């Protein structure tokens with residue numbers, strides 16, 4: 052059950068809309084601010100896709116969705132939120148402007164997560180004049196409503212309590228939070244992805260393969276492995292009975308061979324963009340982005356479901372988490388199951404009122420953050 056009472060999403064593009072979908076499908080009310088006049092339509096499209104995917108995960112019915120409200124300003128969106136996720140374009144000046152505004156208007160004990168793919172939280176929280184200690188990077192992976200991982204990164208001013216609360220908040224909506232131990236640009240996931248992306252651009256630019264051939268090389272081989280074991284465990288097994296030590300003894304020396312261009316970046320110019328984009332258009336064989344999204348979502352659900360049946364039925368890796376998550380959502384869905392007529396009559400107005408104190412008690416987790424807030428004030432005084 053989620054410990055978030057009310058969420059705010061600032062930015063509703065690819066990632067912001069993905070957050071909105073995950074939150075609403077967990078029954079949480081969300082207030083969103085995005086100045087794009089098309090934002091409502093775009094979020095609607097993502098919601099359609101997310102609902103479709105969740106229906107496959109929960110054939111017996113989805114929980115009652117949270118309510119989505121489009122706010123006219125950031126101040127309005129964050130006014131009564133206990134969790135705010137910022138997902139505006141990746142520009143430090145814009146992150147500063149938006150985070151300053153969030154900080155000025157959000158309740159003092161609300162946690163603020165940033166979806167940034169690589170900006171260090173220390174560099175962002177300088178813009179937060181009131182409560183920089185509640186900012187964490189909560190870096191998700193696309194599509195946010197299906198992929199569970201979120202990298203949590205704290206900055207120099209982030210309180211450890213805020214990281215703990217953030218972990219609980221993200222876990223309560225079915226995610227796998229991993230706290231990055233030291234603050235670095237691009238964190239862990241994107242350090243790996245950027246290295247692979249750089250190599251991929253070189254390989255296509257140098258005419259070694261096309262984008263389609265490169266993707267086939269990934270998805271028919273190590274792409275399949277990586278959904279179930281990470282790089283280190285895969286290579287441990289690849290070392291044979293002697294495991295990782297043998298693997299490293301055998302392949303360690305290649306580190307010095309001219310196999311990678313890791314430090315050498317291809318020139319980013321129109322020619323490169325044309326080359327990649329043209330081949331990518333050919334590879335799509337006329338499928339639209341929305342059609343590709345549906346194919347991607349069906350595949351991801353199928354992979355997570357398959358993994359959830361492994362390991363003697365306990366689930367393996369993302370599959371074990373998927374099992375817990377679908378169980379949690381099913382319980383939530385059962386709560387909204389149509390009541391019998393007399394029960395309905397009983398449950399009418401008074402029950403709703405009675406529910407209020409229970410709601411107010413929920414942010415005990417956020418209370419931890421309020422404590423941190425107090426501690427900070429007394430530290431300042433001292």
Ligand SMILES: NC(=O)C1=CN([C@@H]2O[C@H](COP(=O)(O)OP(=O)(O)OC[C@H]3O[C@@H](n4cnc5c(N)ncnc54)[C@H](O)[C@@H]3O)[C@@H](O)[C@H]2O)C=CC1
Nearest residue numbers: 062063064065066067085087138139140141166167168193
């Ligand atoms: N696209 C991806 O694969 C991933 C992106 N991210 C990160 O998520 C963040 C957002 O990226 P995307 O969703 O891809 O970008 P996007 O371009 O799809 O969406 C950005 C949205 O922010 C809105 N926006 C612009 N100025 C705003 C403002 N002042 N207040 C509120 N909203 C505003 C835009 O109208 C747009 O809808 C970035 O920090 C990015 O690095 C993180 C993980 C993956």
Ligand SMILES: C[N+](C)(C)CC(=O)CC(=O)[O-]
Nearest residue numbers: 168191192193240241244
């Ligand atoms: C390309 N990207 C750096 C924005 C990618 C991510 O941040 C994560 C993802 O979903 O691959």
